Amino acid sequence: MSDLMQIFAENRVVNWHEHVWLDQSGNLDQARLSELVTMAKATCMDALVCSNPVMVPECPPDLVRRHNDAVFEATQLHKGLIYGMAFVNPGYRLESEIEIKRCINELGFVGVKLYNQYLISDPAIRDVINLCESLDIPILEHSGKLNYQPETQPFISHGTHFALAAAEHPKQAFIYAHIGGGGDWEWSIKAIAPCPNIYADISGSVCDQGMIERAVSLLGADRLLFGTDMSYEAGIGKLLGADISEENKKTILCGKRFERYLERRPLHAD
Numbered sequence: 001m002s003d004l005m006q007i008f009a010e011n012r013v014v015n016w017h018e019h020v021w022l023d024q025s026g027n028l029d030q031a032r033l034s035e036l037v038t039m040a041k042a043t044c045m046d047a048l049v050c051s052n053p054v055m056v057p058e059c060p061p062d063l064v065r066r067h068n069d070a071v072f073e074a075t076q077l078h079k080g081l082i083y084g085m086a087f088v089n090p091g092y093r094l095e096s097e098i099e100i101k102r103c104i105n106e107l108g109f110v111g112v113k114l115y116n117q118y119l120i121s122d123p124a125i126r127d128v129i130n131l132c133e134s135l136d137i138p139i140l141e142h143s144g145k146l147n148y149q150p151e152t153q154p155f156i157s158h159g160t161h162f163a164l165a166a167a168e169h170p171k172q173a174f175i176y177a178h179i180g181g182g183g184d185w186e187w188s189i190k191a192i193a194p195c196p197n198i199y200a201d202i203s204g205s206v207c208d209q210g211m212i213e214r215a216v217s218l219l220g221a222d223r224l225l226f227g228t229d230m231s232y233e234a235g236i237g238k239l240l241g242a243d244i245s246e247e248n249k250k251t252i253l254c255g256k257r258f259e260r261y262l263e264r265r266p267l268h269a270d
Contacts, residue, residue, distance in 0.1 A: 004240050005043065005044070005240075007240075007246065007249055007250065007253070008043055008044040008045075008236075008253070009044045011250050011253055011254060012046050012253065012254040013043075013044055013045050013046050013047075013226065013253045013254070014045075014046060014047045014049070014225070014226060014253070014254060014255045014258070014259075014262070015040070015045050015047065015048045015049065015226055015227055015228055015235075016049045016140070016175065016201050016225040016226060016227045016255060016258070017049065017140065017175075017177060017178065017201045017203045017225075017227030017228065017229045018036065018048045018049065018050045018227070018228055018229065018230070019050055019051055019052060019053070019229070019230060020032070020033050020036070020050050020051075020052050020070055020071055020074045020082075021052060021070075022052065022066070022067065022070055026066065027070070028070040028073045028074060033074055033077070033078075036048070037078055037081065037082075039232055040081065043232075043236060045081075046081075047080075047081060047082075047083055047262060048081060048082050048083070049083045049084075049085055049110060049111070049262075050071055050074060050075075050082055050083070050084060050085065051071060051084070051085035051086070051087050051113035051140070052067040052068065052070050052071050052087060053067070053087045053113055053115040053142070054067055054087065054089070054115070055115055057117055059089045059117070060089075060092070061089075061092050061095035061096075061099065064087060064088055064089055064092075064095075064099060065099060067087055068084070068086055068087060068099065068103055068107075068109075071084040071085070071086075071087075071109070072084060072103075072107045072109075075107075075108070075109075083109070083110045083262060084103065084107060084108070084109035084110065085109060085110065085111045085112060085113040085140060086099060086100050086103035086104065086107075086109045086111070086112050086113065087112075087113045087114070087115070088100060088112065088114070088128065089117050090114065090117065090118055090122075090124050090125045090127070090128045091117060091118065091124060093124075093127050093128075096127075096128055097127065097128075097131055100112060100128070100131055100132070100135070101131075101135075104135050104137060104264070105135075108264060109137075109264075110137065110138075110261045110262055110264050111132075111137045111138040111139065111140060111175075111261060112128065112132050112137060112138075112139050112140070113139075113140045113141075114128070114139060114140070114141045114142065115142045116142050116153050116155045116156045116157070117155065118155055119155050119156075119157050119161045120139075120141045120143075120157040120161050120162055120165045120174070121157070121161040121162070121164040121165045121168075122155075125165075126168075129165065129169050129172055130169070132172060133169060133171055133172045137261065137264075138173040138174070138175055138199075138258065138261060139172065139173070139174050139175065140175040140177055140201070141157050141162070141174065141175065141176065141177055142156065142157070142177050142178075142181075143156065143157050143158065143159075143162070143176045143177045143178065143181065143188065144156050144157075144158065144178070144181045144182050144183045144188075145158040145159065145183040145184040145185065145187045145188045146158075146182070146183045147183050147184050158183075158187070158188050158191070159176070159187060159188030159189065159190065159191025159192045160188075160191045162174055162176055162188075162191070162192050162195070162198050163191050163192055163194070163195050163198070166192070166195040166197050166198050167195070169197075170197055171197070172197060173197055173199065173258075174197060174198045174199065175198075175199045175200065175201055175225065176188065176192055176198055176199065176200040176201070177200075177201055177203070177227075177229070178201060178202075178203040178204035178227065178229050179200050179201070179202055179203075179204060179211065179215060180202065180203060180204025180205060180206035180207060180208070180211060180231070180234070180238065181203070181204035181205075181206065181229070182204065182205075182206055185206065185208070185211060186214060189214065189215055189218050189219065190218060192219070193218045193219055196223075198223070199219075199223045199224065199225055199257075199258075200215065200219060200223065200224055200225070201224070201225040201226070201227035201229075202215065202224055202225070202226060202227060202235065202238065202239065202252065203227035203228050203229035203231060203235050204229060204231060204234070204235075205231040205234050206234075207234050207237065207238045211238065212224075212238055212239065212242035212244060213242055213243050213244055216242075216244050216248055221244070221247075221248035221249075221251040221252050222251055222256070222257055223257075224251075224252045225252065225255045225258065226239065226252050226253050226255065239252060239253070
């Protein structure tokens, strides 16, 4: 292992943004899961928080449940390494409540993942946010400030949407997903900076110089979470190459303020 990776080897590393997927038969994609686990072990990851979102507008409850069941299967195959986040489509209000409670209370998931079916500030999401607050679990929302072809993701949430939601729900922990996911990341970081209940993960394929440094200066390292989101090498490289202190890097890697969520256990454990 290179000297650069010693910080991963010698400290707790929690990856707060990764995924498992279905194969063409609609089952957990074992090959992709095996690749993910191999990479995680080779890079000294202690925990991977994974979801399986449906990335199209129409995602009925039966499909959502199938995707979450695949995540649960992955958590059982790799106990102690993979943790689950429950994906729901908030447009199905009652079904989303039932599915979140199932995933958190029975399957031991540690949070909720939302995609771009709705803006995070949309009133349609209020019931989901209120439920997450009552269950004391974070919400990870697909995010970005698009500055080209906005019609491709008309309901993607940017920093102002997050700020509105955070003001309405000040006790709820929100995670702004992948600051390196594309678009004007600095614009969104500035928008969420005044909101102490909004965190951000550093994942995404964009590796602009100064991104991590700017995020630390505006949010503080304790509001940043390590993540890779299918850009594994980029996620690791942008942290290793960031011009920030070793202590700040360790803070981002371990996500100490989120440790308690990983201690959650299902109410009906075997």
